[in-house]
Amino acid sequence: MLHAVPLLAATRATWPDILVFAAAAAVILVGAIGVVTSRNPVHAALSLVMTLFGVAVLFIEQEADFLAAVQIIVYAGAIVVLFLFVIMFLGVDRAEDITTERLSGQRPLAVVFSLITLGGVLAMVATSHWVTGAKQVVGPIQGHVAGPNSPAGEPAQLGKQLFTTYLFAFEATAALLVIAVVGAVVLARRPPSVEGKDETEAGASASASTDSELPA
Amino acid sequence: MSLSGAWYIGLAAIVFTIGAIGLLVRRNILIMFMCIELMLNAANLTFVTFARMLNDIGGQAIVFFVLVVAAAEVVVGLGIVVTNYRRRETTVADDLNSLKG
Numbered sequence: 274m275l276h277a278v279p280l281l282a283a284t285r286a287t288w289p290d291i292l293v294f295a296a297a298a299a300v301i302l303v304g305a306i307g308v309v310t311s312r313n314p315v316h317a318a319l320s321l322v323m324t325l326f327g328v329a330v331l332f333i334e335q336e337a338d339f340l341a342a343v344q345i346i347v348y349a350g351a352i353v354v355l356f357l358f359v360i361m362f363l364g365v366d367r368a369e370d371i372t373t374e375r376l377s378g379q380r381p382l383a384v385v386f387s388l389i390t391l392g393g394v395l396a397m398v399a400t401s402h403w404v405t406g407a408k409q410v411v412g413p414i415q416g417h418v419a420g421p422n423s424p425a426g427e428p429a430q431l432g433k434q435l436f437t438t439y440l441f442a443f444e445a446t447a448a449l450l451v452i453a454v455v456g457a458v459v460l461a462r463r464p465p466s467v468e469g470k471d472e473t474e475a476g477a478s479a480s481a482s483t484d485s486e487l488p489a
Numbered sequence: 490m491s492l493s494g495a496w497y498i499g500l501a502a503i504v505f506t507i508g509a510i511g512l513l514v515r516r517n518i519l520i521m522f523m524c525i526e527l528m529l530n531a532a533n534l535t536f537v538t539f540a541r542m543l544n545d546i547g548g549q550a551i552v553f554f555v556l557v558v559a560a561a562e563v564v565v566g567l568g569i570v571v572t573n574y575r576r577r578e579t580t581v582a583d584d585l586n587s588l589k590g
Contacts, residue, residue: 286492294492298500305504305527309511314519321523324504328530331497335541337549340556344533347556352526352563359567360519363574369517375583383513387506394502398495430546431553439550446557453561460568463575 293334301327312368318356325349339428497538505531518570518580522563529559 300323307320325348332341360366374380435443508527515521533552540548574580 290492294496301500301504302507305507308520308523308527309507309515311520314517317520317523321526324527324530328534331500331534332537335497335537337537337540337552340533340537340549340552343553343556347560348526348530352560355563355567356519356523359571363571363580365517365519365574365580375516380514383510387510387513390509391502391506394505395499398498398502427546427549431549434546434550435553438547439554442554446554449561450557453564457564457568460565460572 290334293330297327297330297334300324300330312370313366314360314369315357315366318353318360321356322349322353325353336427339431494538494542498535501531501534501538504528504534516582518573518582519567521582522566522570526559526563529555 304320304323304325304327308317308324311317311320325344329341329344332338332344505528508524508531511524511527512521515524533555536548536552536555538548540546540552570580573585577584579585
């Protein structure tokens, strides 16, 4: 079965849907612009939280309740906190001078090429139909029978697919997370040459010893 | 009934563009990472939109894996930032010019 999905098809959107989308889109865009234009990295991280919440609202609006919860927990709860931890741990939460352009002509070029990409995507959205492959790969989101004993809802279906169709990929992500944890520990460990000295000497000689390891 | 998918995909394209501009323009490595997160979120929004439009839960499963990969990427990336800060005392990408000829 080959079916084309017209992207601009008229749907029966009610005014609460439009309101929710408009509010979430405004929150997302303000947060995204805040990330790019903040001079202070802490403010950028908080703007990122704003964007992530807006995306979570749009996930709920599109019947992806479980992903919205995971979005809040993993992104806002873990990743942004990790960002803030590193910013404050390094003490780089100073305001940065972003008025000067360190490579002349880079900013206009970046904006021009990004806007060309955006225009291409928007033109594609406006003009084309998404012709997709034959049949659904895994299974429908709707269509389950609600009942007192049926594990209804999108989280149950997502979980079922994760542990059947995508089992290999799921196990691979487990391996990926273990590798990431080991890598983070190895990276964050102090170099062995510094250990064993007293604190002031270690701090002073850290840059010298590592510079000798890595000739500039 | 939600809005048509074009609205969501247009919004995702705009967010992706903002993230791309930020990644190209900003020179602070931490903020460049945040811009990468913005771009990943735009892609996630597109996946969820197509999952709804095509009524296929596979799009949502992909988003789950993108979240895991993003978490792993941030962990390793911030580890590199911390290690680099110990050696060079900077988080500005322009200052990392050891390989400059």
